[in-house]
Amino acid sequence: MDITAVDLFCGAGGLTHGLIQAGINVKLGVDIDQNCKYPYETNNNAKFIGCSVEDITGKDLAKYFDTSSIRLLAGCAPCQTFSTYNQKANSTDKRWWLLMQFSRLVKESSPDIVTMENVPGLLSQDIFHTFVNNLKMAGYFVDYKVVNSAEYGLPQRRRRLVLLASQKGPIELLSPKALDVEIHTVRDAIAHLPSLKDGEMHPDDPLHQCSSLSLLNRKRMNASLPGGTWRDWDEELIADCHKKTSGKTYPGVYARMEWDKPAPTITTQYYGFGNGRFGHPEQNRAISLREGAIFQGFPRDYQFIRHGESINKRIIGRMIGNAVPVKLGEVIGKSILSHLKNNCA
Template identity: 65%
Template sequence: MERLQRIRPKRKVYAVDLFCGAGGLTHGLERAGIDVRLGVDIDPACEYPYTVNNRAKFLLKSVEDLEARDIEKAFRKNGIRLLAGCAPCQTFSTYNQKATPEDGRWWLLLQFSRLVREISPELVTMENVPRLKEQDVFKEFLEALDVAEYYVFHDVVNCEDYGVPQHRQRLVLLASRLGPIRLLSPSEFGAERTTVRDCIAHLPPLEAGEVHEDDPLHQASALSPVNMKRIRASRQGGTWRDWKETLVANCHKKRTGRTYPSVYGRMCWDEPAPTITTQFYGFGNGRFGHPEQNRAISLREGAILQSFPRDYVFVPPGKPIYKKSVGRLIGNAVPVRLAEAIGSSILEHVASCVRRRRRTKAGVRAHA
C-alpha cells in the first residue's frame, strides 16, 4: 500500500502528555505535526530533557493529584484536544513476575481514565506493554471509553515494523469521539525496517569504561576482568552457552539458570536490537553487548535504538551523568518513531473526518 498523502486539518490538534518521561511520545507527536502543550510526570529528572528537546511545558506532579483544570488550561481554544497517557509499564511487564494489584502503579491507568471522563477530549491515545491487555484494569478502561461514546482501536504492534530498530512489542490504543480511528499500517506510514548497523555503526568506537570527548552520553560501562574475557568469547547473536565452562556464571550452571540464555550476549549488526530495557548499559543485563567492540552499548547508542535523534540531550551540560538515572529515562521512553506513527495516524484520522463531513454536506446540497 502506498504511503498516504498527509492532509492537515484546519483545526489544530493540541495534546497533553501524561506520564511524559523524557519526552519520547511528545517528540514523536511533534514530529508528526501535533502541538503538544504540556507534559506531566512525577520524576524531576524528566524535566530537563523534556523541556530542552521539545516545545511543551513540564508539570512536576503526580497524575493522582492532577485535576482537570491543570490540563484544560494547557489546551488552546477551538482546537482538537488529545490526551495521551503511557502509565508506568513495569507493573505489567513480563520482566516483573511479582507484580500485584497492591502495587500502586497498577491503578494509574484508572487515574488516566478519570481525567478522560472529566475533560472529554476529542482524542485519546495510550501505549503500554502487551500484558496490560490481559488485565481487568485495562478492561475497565475500555468500558469507560465505551460509556463515554468513544470509537476505540487497540492492538499489539511490533515496533520494528514502524522503523524502530529493536524487537519491541507494544500495546497501542487510539480513541476518538469524532469517528472510527485506527493505527496506520507500516506501509501507509512509510516505515522502513532498520537494523543495529543502520543506526549505530557510524558512531565513534569506544573502549569499556570510556567516555567520548565530544558526546558525554556516548559512554560505555567498565567491565570486570572476567566480563572482559566473556565478551571477547561472545559472538553476534550468541549466548553464554558458547563459552568455555570456566567463564560460565555459577547461576547458569544450576538447573534453574540453564533456561536463561538471553544475557551476556552481543547484538547482531544486521538485525534489530533486542528490547531496550532500563538496564541496557550493562553487558550482563541482556543481549546488550556491542556487535564487535568489547563493551556494552553506550547510553547514546541505547537512545538511538529507541529512535531518539542523535542530538537529544538528557542531562544539563557539565552535570554528572548517572547511568542508572539516564538508562531509566531512555529504557522507559516510548520509541520516538512509534510515537510519530501514532501522531500521523491521529492527523490522518482528523483529516478523514473533515473529508467525510465535506462529502456529507456536498451530498445534502446536491439533493436540495
C-alpha cells in the same frame, strides 16, 4: 489541522517528540520523575509539571488545551507492574491503579482523541478492559493492537500495546504498508558512532559512554559472538547461576547484538553487558547510553542533562529505557492526523 496535546506520564519526552515530529502541538507533559524536566522541556518546547497524575485535574489540563483546536490526551501509564519481567507486581502496587487516574482525567477533560501505549501484558488484566469500557461508555470509538515497533522503522524489536480512541469516528493505527516503512538495523542505527573501549566516554558527547567491565566479563565479552549466548563459552566463564537447571532458561543475557537485525528490547539497564543482549556487535563493550537512546528513536543530539552535569547511568538508563519510542510516537501522531482528515473534512 490544529491539534493541541497533553502527555501524561511523559518521561523524558519520547512520545511527545514523536507527536511533534508528526505535526502535533504538545503543550504539556506531566511526570512524577523530576529528572525528566530538563530533557522534556529542552528538547520539546513544552511545559513540564513534575507531580503525580493523581494530583492533576481536568481543570488543570484545560489551561493547556486550545479550545479552538482538536484536543489530544496521550500517555503511557507505568508499565513495570504489567511487564512479564515483573513476577511480583499485582494490584497492591500503587502504580497498578494509575491507569484509572488516566481514565478519570479523560472523563474530566473530555478530549477529542485519546492514545495510550503500554506493554502487551496489560491486555490480560481486567483494569485494561475497564479502561476501554469507560472510553466506550463516554462515546469514544476505540481500537487497540499489539505491534512490533521494528515493523514501523524503529531499529529495535519492541512489542507494545497501542490504543487509540476518538469521539469523531472509528480510528486505527496506520499499518507499516500504509506508511511505506523501511526496516532499520543495528548497523543503520549505530555503526557510524565513534568506537569506544569499555569504561570510556567520547569527549564530544558525554552520553556516548559505556560501563567498565571486570576482568572476567572482558573474557566473556571476547568469547561472545553476535547472536550467540553464554552457552557458547568455555565452562570456566559460565556463571554459577546459569549452570543450575533454573538458570539454563536465560540465554539472552551476556550476549552481543547482531549488526544486520534490529536491536533487542531496550530495558532500563541496557548499559550493562550482563543485563541482556546489550553487547556491542563488534567492540568489546556494552552499548553506550547514547546508543540506547538512538535505538529508542531519540535524535543523536537529544539532551538528557545540562552541559557539564555529572552523568548517573542508572537515572539516564531509566529515562531512556522507559520512554515511548519516538518513532512509535510519530506513527501514532500520523495515524491521528489521517483519522481526522477522514472524519473532520
